Amino acid sequence: MKYNPNVHDCAAAPIAEAWSWVEDGNSPDLIDMCQAVPAYLPPQPLLDHLAEAIRNGEGATYTDICGIEPLREALAENIRGRYQGDCQADDIIITAGCNQAFCSVIDTLCQKGDEVILPLPCYFNHQMWLSARGINTQYLSFNPDTAQPSVEEARTLISDRSRAIVLVTPNNPTGATYSPDCIEAFYQLAKEHGIALIVDETYRDFIDYVIPPHALFEHNDWRDTFVHLYSFSKVFSLTGHRTGAVAAGPGLIEQMQKVQDCTAISAPHAGQLAALYGLQHLHDWKLKKSAELQQRAALIKQAFSHAELKYRLICAGAYFAYVEHPFDSKSREVVKALIKNFDLVSLPGSYFGQNQDKFIRLAFANVHEKHFDEVINRLLQSQSTLEL
Numbered sequence: 001m002k003y004n005p006n007v008h009d010c011a012a013a014p015i016a017e018a019w020s021w022v023e024d025g026n027s028p029d030l031i032d033m034c035q036a037v038p039a040y041l042p043p044q045p046l047l048d049h050l051a052e053a054i055r056n057g058e059g060a061t062y063t064d065i066c067g068i069e070p071l072r073e074a075l076a077e078n079i080r081g082r083y084q085g086d087c088q089a090d091d092i093i094i095t096a097g098c099n100q101a102f103c104s105v106i107d108t109l110c111q112k113g114d115e116v117i118l119p120l121p122c123y124f125n126h127q128m129w130l131s132a133r134g135i136n137t138q139y140l141s142f143n144p145d146t147a148q149p150s151v152e153e154a155r156t157l158i159s160d161r162s163r164a165i166v167l168v169t170p171n172n173p174t175g176a177t178y179s180p181d182c183i184e185a186f187y188q189l190a191k192e193h194g195i196a197l198i199v200d201e202t203y204r205d206f207i208d209y210v211i212p213p214h215a216l217f218e219h220n221d222w223r224d225t226f227v228h229l230y231s232f233s234k235v236f237s238l239t240g241h242r243t244g245a246v247a248a249g250p251g252l253i254e255q256m257q258k259v260q261d262c263t264a265i266s267a268p269h270a271g272q273l274a275a276l277y278g279l280q281h282l283h284d285w286k287l288k289k290s291a292e293l294q295q296r297a298a299l300i301k302q303a304f305s306h307a308e309l310k311y312r313l314i315c316a317g318a319y320f321a322y323v324e325h326p327f328d329s330k331s332r333e334v335v336k337a338l339i340k341n342f343d344l345v346s347l348p349g350s351y352f353g354q355n356q357d358k359f360i361r362l363a364f365a366n367v368h369e370k371h372f373d374e375v376i377n378r379l380l381q382s383q384s385t386l387e388l
C-alpha cells in the first residue's frame with residue numbers, strides 16, 4: 001500500500017509516543033504530567049442525567065449537521081455572557097471535539113499550498129493537520145520573556161497565499177493567556193488582509209471568569225473575520241464524549257457543513273446532551289473547578305521559585321507550565337531521562353514546533369498540588385545526577 005507522504009512524514013502522535021517511554025504505567029511512584037486531562041469525572045448529576053437519556057434512546061441518533069438546537073442556543077448564550085458581545089445559535093456548529101473543529105475549519109478555508117500563521121510554540125495537532133493537508137505553516141517566533149506573539153512579526157509573514165492566523169489562548173503548551181489588546185491587534189491585522197483569525201479557546205474557563213478574554217464578539221462585523229473554537233472536553237470533563245464547537249459567520253458555517261457532513265455527519269449525540277446539561281446546570285461547579293485550577297497555577301509558580309532549582313519556569317496558567325530545562329540536550333532526551341530515572345512524565349518542547357528543544361511542558365492540571373513539592377524534589381535530583 002502507498003501512503004500519503006504528507007501523513008507519512010508527520011511525526012508520530014505525541015502523547016502516545018511519550019507514553020511508550022513509560023515502562024510501568026501503574027507504578028505508584030509515577031507522576032503523570034503528560035496529557036492535558038481533567039483529573040476528575042463529571043459531577044454525578046450529569047452522569048445520572050446522561051444515563052437516563054441514553055436509557056431512553058435519546059443519544060442513539062444522528063443530530064442535525066450543526067448540532068442540537070438547544071445546545072447551539074445555550075452555547076451562544078454562554079458566549080454572550082462571557083464576552084459581553086453578540087453570538088446567536090445560527091453562528092454555532094457543534095463538532096466532534098475542538099480538534100475536529102480545527103480540522104474542519106482549516107479544510108473549509110484552505111487548499112494545498114495555502115499558508116497559515118501559527119505562533120511558536122504551537123499545539124502539535126494543529127501543526128500536524130496543516131502538514132497532513134499540504135498547507136504551509138508560517139511560524140511566529142517565541143519570546144520567552146512575554147510569551148505573547150508579535151502582531152508586527154505576523155504582518156511581515158502575510159502573503160497572497162495566507163488564509164488564516166491561529167491563536168491558542170490560554171495557550172497550550174505555555175499556559176500564557178494572551179491579552180485582549182494582543183488578540184484585538186491580530187483581529188485587526190486579519191481583517192485588514194481579508195483572512196480568518198481562528199482563536200482556539202479550549203481553556204477559556206480556567207482563567208478569571210469576570211473579565212471577558214477579549215472584545216472580538218463586540219465588533220458588529222466579527223463574523224467576517226473571527227472564528228472561535230471551543231471544547232466541552234475540559235470544562236465538563238467530557239474528553240471521551242468528543243464534543244466541541246465553532247462560532248463563526250454565516251459564510252463559514254454554510255461551507256463547513258459540507259465538510260462536517262462528510263466527516264462526522266454530526267457530533268456525538270450523547271456528548272451534545274452532556275454538554276447541554278453542563279451549560280444549563282453546572283455553572284457553579286465549573287467556577288469551583290476553575291478556581292481550583294487557578295489556585296494550582298499559583299502553587300506551581302511558587303514551587304518553581306525554589307532557590308536551587310535550575311529548571312526555569314517560563315510561564316504557567318490554565319493547565320500547563322512551560323519550563324526551560326538546564327541541560328545541553330534535546331528535550332526528548334531530557335523527558336526520557338526524567339521518566340526512566342524519576343518516574344516523572346512530561347512532554348518535550350520539540351513536540352511544539354521548531355526551536356523548542358530547551359523546554360518541556362508539564363500539564364499540572366493532572367496532578368494534585370500536594371505532589372508539587374515532590375515534582376520539584378525530583379527535578380532538583382535530576383539536575384545533580386543526570387548526565388545529559
Ligand SMILES: Cc1ncc(COP(=O)(O)O)c(C=O)c1O
Pocket residue numbers: 036096097098099100123168172200202230231232233239242243244
Ligand atoms: C489547544 C487545544 N485545542 C484542542 C484540544 C482538543 O480538544 P477536544 O478534546 O475538544 O478535541 C486540546 C486538547 O488537548 C488543546 O489543548
